[in-house]
Amino acid sequence: MSNEESKTIVVIGAGPGIGLAVGRRWGRSGYRVALVARRAERLAGFVEQLAAEGITSSAHATDVTDLAALRATLTEIEQQHGAIHALYYGPPATSGTMCAPRDITVDKLAPMLGLLNGAVAAVEHVLPGMLERRDGALLFCMPMSAIEPVLFSANYAMACAAIRNYVQSLYVDIASQGVYAGAVPIAGLIIEGDSERAKSLDATARRPGDRAWDEYRAFHEDLAAHITSRQIADTFWDLATTRDRYEEILGNPAICARLREQALIGTPAS
Template identity: 35%
Template sequence: MTTFALVGAGPGLGLASARRFGAAGHTVALISRDAEKLDGLTAELARDNIQARGFTADVLDIESLTTALHAAAVALGPIEILQYSPVPRADFMKPVLDTSADDLDAPLAFSVKGTVTAVNAVLPGMRNLGRGTLLFVNGSSAVRPNPKVAGTSVAFAAESAYVGMLHDALAPENIHAAQLIVPGAIRPTSAHSSPDVLAQRLFDIHQQRDGFRHYSEPLPD
């Protein structure tokens, strides 16, 4: 049995993804800063007969994130699938003319250092398995810079560049890196961007392994 590790566990897309990959037979490692939230999510998954466990970590703290992912692999089994989809903080989203150099430190740490840390933590286990999937979820500013949200526009673009390089570099090792762009808000009633629809889309990307960048729906004009 292998593990689905979710960085950025929450009650929306995170829980839906955990359910989808758990239903396919994977154990589930939930990673978040909030231990109380993790307890609630693991209890919900247990009602669906999905084996899950929470691990507290902050993506801005490289050591805690590395420790959590290593602990998850030891406790639950080797990590075959990583989903990196923490929600950016509101203060990352200043207008471009109000953004200083210091304002970019946290967004870049969140989207780039956290991403690289998570990948480096799980990659040795995927190589031992001979397979793996690295899934990253971003908003539209990853591909269409938005001057109203400069921090995420810069940081998501950097994350996209890194994941694109991973896609090419790891394909010969049967490790698939992919990005899912969600142009708008994740809403339970959305035909294309509800948590359950996105979770199924991520599962399909994992199974089909058919490209780097995917969109939940076309970007608006």
């Protein structure tokens, strides 16, 4: 058994796209994979998929905004798999909870701050052990709106921007201690989930002329902004192994800047 085969990655926000792809990428390199998300039945399916590929994984149904439950889950994972050597954090916000800047209220911001608090709580739990071993990786996935805001997800972007700032600070603070922190902002569409995104927008009665739909359409129509989950997972692996930068943006960042300029002059996205 190699050294890699004795390690564990925790994937917080394990969905069928990026989270599963990250687990698969680390699993192919011998890591045990602990999958964390809300839906137990979906996680069970992921465990079966990974097992069919020869990857050892476990399912842990947890709401990451419930900090006590998250800490208990991380302890459970350590008891089951041993030390946590890598942490991926990328729980999404659902479209129904996101809103434009003019619609932000304390109540609408609260669930997004829950995602921020979950990131801090997860790092708080795993980082001491990583520093003691002088080995570990903290990986965060977020939308490009953490850097260049788009209107339909302004409250989510506020939390993501804070997480990104946290990652930048961690990268500088802990690099000399053998622990890596890095982020992949996504400036585009994860094409495997494109149909689900469209359904979500339909379900909330968004139509052409609505800013959220126009912004989605701009991403949908720009092929340079189409990304696969595997690309993202491979990018995280490269960041964690080379450790020569804290961030790599995937997709087409120019879209977000263009949307911002169009919003300022009041023209529809195109």
